[in-house]
Amino acid sequence: MYGSRARSAVERQEFTAAAPDPQLKDNPQVGAAAFKLSKQEPNSDPVQVADGFYILHLAGVTEPRPLTLEEAKPKIVDSVKKSRTRELISTKVSEMAQQLRETAKSGQPLEATIQKAGLKPETLPPFSLIDEEAKKTEDKEPKKDEAPDLPAIKDAVAFLNPGEVSDFVASGNEGFIAVLEKREPLAGGPATEKMAAFKKRILDNKERIVFYEWLRDRQQAAGLEFRKG
Template sequence: MRNGLKNIQPLQFTLEQAGGLKAEKIEPFTLSDDLDAKNPNEKPKDEPADMMMIKNVSAQLQPGEVSDFMPWLDGGFIVLMDKREPPDPAKFQETKAKLEERYLKNAREYVFMEWMRDR
C-alpha cells in the first residue's frame, strides 16, 4: 500500500490492488475528546470499538504517512493520515485547562503516595 501511495496512485486503486480492502473515512477528532466523557470506560454508541486504537495510531503519523497493519477483533486496520487540522482555539483552551488540572491532581497523588510509602 505504501508503494502505491508513494507512486501517487489513487487510494481506491491502491486498495483494490492490496486485495480489495475497504476505505472508511473518519470524522476529525482529537485525542482529548475522551476527557469530556462522563464514563470513560463506556464507549459512545456511534463510535467503532477500535476507535481509541485508531486515535493512538493516528497520533504517531504525519500527513501522508501510512501505518502498519494493526490486528483487531474482526480483522484489523491500516491508517492513512490525510491531513491534520488545528483544534478549535476556544475548545483547546478549555481542554488544556482540564489536562493541567488532571496532571496536577495526579502529581499530588503521586507525591502523597511516595510520602506515605517512605513513612
C-alpha cells in the same frame, strides 16, 4: 470423584480445571466446587443445579507432573502452527501497508492499491485524539456512528503526518491499516499539554505490548501455557 445427584451416585473420571468433565460443562459451579475439596475435607455441601443437587466426594487427587514429550507434542505442533500463521499474516499485511505507502509517496490515489490488495476501505468522520474528561465519563459506550475500534485507530495515527500510512493493527479477529488524511492544528495551551500526555501514554502502551508479545513467544517456545484464574 463421586457425585451424588438426587438419589443416584455416579463416579466421574479424572478431570482438570483446564479440561473439565464434559458431563459437568453445563454446570460450571459443580466443577468449581470440586476443586475446593481436599483430602482433609473430601465432601462438599449440596450444590444446586437446574434440575437437582450435587453432593461431591473427593475420591483422590493426581499430583501434577511434567508432560512427557509425546503428551506435549500436540501442543507444541499447535503452537508452531499458530506462530507460523501469525508470521505469514504479519508479513502479508506489512507488504500491503508498504504498497500503500509507496502509492501515497507517488501522489497516486490509494483506491486502486486498496482494491488490488483486497482491503475494505472505510472513511471515518473527523475525530479528536484528546477528548474532554467530561465526555469520557458521560460517553462510556461508543456512539452508533462511531467505529468500535476508534481508540486503537487514534493510537495508530497519533504520530502520523497527513498522507502517511500506519502499520497493520490487530483489532479483535480482524485489524486495520490507517491512512491519515489531514490533521487540524491544536489551539495551544491545555490542548498542547493534553496531546503531550496522550502521546506519552501511547508510547507506554506500545512498550507494554512489545514486552507481552516477547513474553508470549518465549512461553510458547518453552512449551508453557498460562491461563487466567
